[in-house]
Amino acid sequence: MSAPTPPARALALQVLLDWERGETYAQDLIERHATRHQLAHRDAALLQTLVFGVLRNISLLDSWLDELCSNKRLETKVHWLLRLGVAQLLILEMPPHAAVNETVSLADGKARGLVNAVLRRAERERTELLSFAESLPPHDRLSHPDWLIERWSKQYSEQEALKLCEWNQNPASTYIRINRLHPEPLDQAAVANLATTSNPEFFRVETPPRDWLAAGRCYVQDPSTAVACELLAPQPGDVVLDACAAPGGKTAYLAQMMGNKGRIIATDAMPRRVKRMEENFERLHVTIAETPAVDWTKATAAVFGGLQFDRILIDAPCSNTGVMRRRVDVRWRLQPWFFKEMTKTQSTILDAVAPLLKPGGSLVYSTCSLDHEENEEVVQAFLQRHPALRLKETRSTLPWRNQVDGAFAALITKSSR
Numbered sequence: 174m175s176a177p178t179p180p181a182r183a184l185a186l187q188v189l190l191d192w193e194r195g196e197t198y199a200q201d202l203i204e205r206h207a208t209r210h211q212l213a214h215r216d217a218a219l220l221q222t223l224v225f226g227v228l229r230n231i232s233l234l235d236s237w238l239d240e241l242c243s244n245k246r247l248e249t250k251v252h253w254l255l256r257l258g259v260a261q262l263l264i265l266e267m268p269p270h271a272a273v274n275e276t277v278s279l280a281d282g283k284a285r286g287l288v289n290a291v292l293r294r295a296e297r298e299r300t301e302l303l304s305f306a307e308s309l310p311p312h313d314r315l316s317h318p319d320w321l322i323e324r325w326s327k328q329y330s331e332q333e334a335l336k337l338c339e340w341n342q343n344p345a346s347t348y349i350r351i352n353r354l355h356p357e358p359l360d361q362a363a364v365a366n367l368a369t370t371s372n373p374e375f376f377r378v379e380t381p382p383r384d385w386l387a388a389g390r391c392y393v394q395d396p397s398t399a400v401a402c403e404l405l406a407p408q409p410g411d412v413v414l415d416a417c418a419a420p421g422g423k424t425a426y427l428a429q430m431m432g433n434k435g436r437i438i439a440t441d442a443m444p445r446r447v448k449r450m451e452e453n454f455e456r457l458h459v460t461i462a463e464t465p466a467v468d469w470t471k472a473t474a475a476v477f478g479g480l481q482f483d484r485i486l487i488d489a490p491c492s493n494t495g496v497m498r499r500r501v502d503v504r505w506r507l508q509p510w511f512f513k514e515m516t517k518t519q520s521t522i523l524d525a526v527a528p529l530l531k532p533g534g535s536l537v538y539s540t541c542s543l544d545h546e547e548n549e550e551v552v553q554a555f556l557q558r559h560p561a562l563r564l565k566e567t568r569s570t571l572p573w574r575n576q577v578d579g580a581f582a583a584l585i586t587k588s589s590r
């Protein structure tokens with residue numbers, strides 16, 4: 174007989190403890206636990222709500238706990254348990270009975286009394302605690318590192334930096350892109366019922382349509398990801414390199430734009446991600462992609478034996494500051510020095526790939542970062558190192574303005590002589 178599935182709150186506590194110990198993203202830990210325990214979709218969704226609810230609000234929860242526990246030092250497990258309990262009561266607005274009882278039941282013998290007392294007090298003093306939150310400085314109220322808010326204030330404005338923090342505090346919407354490469358068109362009436370976006374290929378959904386996803390009729394993808402693909406504008410018959418391609422969301426859209434005619438070489442440094450990309454291509458009926466694993470910080474342009482490309486997409490690894498609504502823990506992992514490190518990798522990849530562009534060809538450099546250092550500044554320095562290349566256009570989305578994830582894309586061309 175298999176062991177019973179632990180309740181979502183017990184798994185949430187385990188994910189939070191694992192997250193604090195390691196370098197793994199919370200999303201990966203959630204997926205790992207959901208797979209290991211074969212969680213039903215509803216339970217996996219509850220697990221994500223609990224974990225994200227805590228990680229999105231660590232500073233706010235700790236400000237409340239300082240009040241509730243008179244600044245007492247808390248043992249690690251008790252601390253996470255209290256954060257989890259208070260998040261359910263004051264942020265996620267879960268029924269107090271379940272929130273308190275089930276959270277207390279996860280505490281070890283000696284700690285139960287404390288957890289029970291603190292959570293019951295939080296429930297009683299709910300109104301006072303919520304108004305106390307309003308009096309906190311932004312880095313505590315909106316749970317973002319102070320240095321990050323300052324960095325964004327310098328690059329945009331203080332008002333926009335706070336709007337971005339507020340944006341990051343809300344659960345992300347789910348969007349799907351309809352896969353037009355699927356041999357059987359979707360029932361138009363079903364598509365007509367979907368919530369439209371400003372891009373006719375993308376729709377907002379409350380819950381992902383699982384049968385459509387499994388059958389490759391759609392792909393979960395934020396509309397901001399279209400910016401780079403549309404700027405690259407590949408044509409049927411083109412030879413395209415997608416240098417940082419996994420898990421293949423943009424490649425699949427490029428293949429659709431090309432009507433599955435031509436050739437795409439979709440590379441990525443991580444074999445595990447290449448495998449996932451291959452599965453995605455198979456499901457999405459992408460038939461023109463080849464998927465060699467290539468690390469562009471080690472490989473040179475000679476890797477394809479002289480092959481040159483009409484179009485190149487470099488969707489570079491980045492700080493992910495444009496997608497912090499989805500990657501809720503990025504804010505706690507980022508450090509001020511990380512941006513400079515990232516720009517070194519981005520520039521190395523650009524320099525390695527640039528010689529593969531045909532004369533007259535187009536290259537798009539894109540990120541899901543909002544940071545000028547990783548975007549405009551990387552592009553400017555790249556152009557200075559490669560005088561044959563010209564910047565044609567840049568496009569970006571800003572979450573607080575465009576209501577989608579943040580993205581940046583620069584279109585660069587090579588003269589035909």
Ligand SMILES: C[S@@+](CC[C@H](N)C(=O)[O-])C[C@H]1O[C@@H](n2cnc3c(N)ncnc32)[C@H](O)[C@@H]1O
Pocket residue numbers: 398416417418419420421422423424440441442443446467468469470471488489490491522
């Ligand atoms: C932003 S993600 C790409 C997302 C993808 N374009 C999509 O739309 O699904 C960046 C990718 O770059 C890959 N990567 C990181 N460093 C790399 C390198 N040195 N060479 C090639 N790929 C790299 C990562 O493994 C990651 O899959």
